[in-house]
Amino acid sequence: MRDDSTEATSTERILDAAYARMLEHGLRRLTVDDVARQAGLSRITVYRRFSRKNDLIQGVILRELARFLSAFEQAVGPLPTMADRVTEGFVVTLRLVRGHPLLSRLLATEPELILPHLTLEAGAYLAVAREYLAAHLDTPDAEAVAEMFIRIALSFVLTPDSAIPLDSDDETRAYARRHLVPLLPSEGIN
Amino acid sequence: MRDDSTEATSTERILDAAYARMLEHGLRRLTVDDVARQAGLSRITVYRRFSRKNDLIQGVILRELARFLSAFEQAVGPLPTMADRVTEGFVVTLRLVRGHPLLSRLLATEPELILPHLTLEAGAYLAVAREYLAAHLDTPDAEAVAEMFIRIALSFVLTPDSAIPLDSDDETRAYARRHLVPLLPSEGIN
Known part of the structure; x- marks a missing residue:
């Protein structure tokens, strides 16, 4: 069973991290891996929700x-x-x-x-x-x-x-x- | 004394050539030199009117x-x-x-x-x-x-x-x- 509140929190953490990296480094250098690191989450957790860089930007x-x-x-x-x-x-x-x-x-x-x-x-x-x-x-x-x-x-x-x-x-x-x-x-x- | 009608004709030829190259090859590979060659005009003639690639695009x-x-x-x-x-x-x-x-x-x-x-x-x-x-x-x-x-x-x-x-x-x-x-x-x- 999935814990929906944890799920939601992780998504927020990922988007917070993506936002911060986009603000600091722009879009060209944005990577899903860097976002995972900044969010303090595993790569697999991030890729499960946002498999491509473009999904992160859209999110x-x-x-x-x-x-x-x-x-x-x-x-x-x-x-x-x-x-x-x-x-x-x-x-x-x-x-x-x-x-x-x-x-x-x-x-x-x-x-x-x-x-x-x-x-x-x-x-x-x-x-x-x-x-x-x-x-x-x-x-x-x-x-x-x-x-x-x-x-x-x-x-x-x-x-x-x-x-x-x-x-x-x-x-x-x-x-x-x-x-x-x-x-x-x-x-x-x- | 400048011949204004020749001037206008050259500009048209340059823009015709630029249009043709943009249509065939796009913007990334557009160069003023290629446009001069396609127009059958000297580089200097083209550069006098459109010194940068961006000027050609705007034209x-x-x-x-x-x-x-x-x-x-x-x-x-x-x-x-x-x-x-x-x-x-x-x-x-x-x-x-x-x-x-x-x-x-x-x-x-x-x-x-x-x-x-x-x-x-x-x-x-x-x-x-x-x-x-x-x-x-x-x-x-x-x-x-x-x-x-x-x-x-x-x-x-x-x-x-x-x-x-x-x-x-x-x-x-x-x-x-x-x-x-x-x-x-x-x-x-x-």
């Missing part, structure tokens, strides 16, 4: 995404209207993403290695975010609307250069009110 | 972008309303981008090399497309609106996985009518 990204969605929920959940949640959701998204140590590090030092995960191979992450956001959008076509919000936010992460001033929270808020809130089908703005 | 991308905008203009220019132009513009964009031989080739075989150009370093291309599109949008805040359209289209190029069915022109059209046309400030839909 770290999925956990960071879950953490982001949790912070997002905390920030916008209490707001009274859908328009407020969209506006502040965009503000908090840019703030969290820009302040994310690992994402910033990898985009700056190994763009060629992290970009495929955030574009061509991002379908799985997009689906997680879309499912979360769609469940919170009280609109028709919630999936399509959710996906559009996520694609726009991701675009500003991938290509920060913009004619739209988004340096301060106030600028970001003004942009979101004017250009993102209207993405909600009108039935959904309440 | 090819900018010319493809100009060609795309010209095809886009032909397709949507004659349409009667802004809503029609946005709808058909999205349809023609996906069609042209998906059918683009070089873009498809590079995304499939050397994503790590082409993705930085299409994301972190795409600011200059985004600006060209934004300026073109904003000039054609008869709306307030035309630059911001144009940029959003471009970011959404680019996102579908970079991350095709979607919950939104966009396989046929009819599906793409339905999506654009429902979700992109409303991005036009209401003053602009006519």
Whole structure:
């Protein structure tokens, strides 16, 4: 019989170790063996859960995404209207993403290695975010609307250069009110 | 005195040669010397215009972008309303981008090399497309609106996985009518 709580703890330890090594050494030099050593776990324990380096990277990204969605929920959940949640959701998204140590590090030092995960191979992450956001959008076509919000936010992460001033929270808020809130089908703005 | 027409012709020949080599051999093995040889021009002639490999890649991308905008203009220019132009513009964009031989080739075989150009370093291309599109949008805040359209289209190029069915022109059209046309400030839909 497997002990599920130990299982979960090991997975967390592995992802903690993978995150730390990615932050310090980047993706190119990441190895499953080094992660096992840093986690203080046997190679076999790590390989059973993450058999390839790419699985480790995906595991770290999925956990960071879950953490982001949790912070997002905390920030916008209490707001009274859908328009407020969209506006502040965009503000908090840019703030969290820009302040994310690992994402910033990898985009700056190994763009060629992290970009495929955030574009061509991002379908799985997009689906997680879309499912979360769609469940919170009280609109028709919630999936399509959710996906559009996520694609726009991701675009500003991938290509920060913009004619739209988004340096301060106030600028970001003004942009979101004017250009993102209207993405909600009108039935959904309440 | 420089002969500007010869100058322009040489640049075209260089970009033709660079395009052909990129299509056949990809980006990793591209060299300015090989492009000079293929163009039948001296190395010095090529280096005077494109001193680094990256300049050649940017030159090819900018010319493809100009060609795309010209095809886009032909397709949507004659349409009667802004809503029609946005709808058909999205349809023609996906069609042209998906059918683009070089873009498809590079995304499939050397994503790590082409993705930085299409994301972190795409600011200059985004600006060209934004300026073109904003000039054609008869709306307030035309630059911001144009940029959003471009970011959404680019996102579908970079991350095709979607919950939104966009396989046929009819599906793409339905999506654009429902979700992109409303991005036009209401003053602009006519």
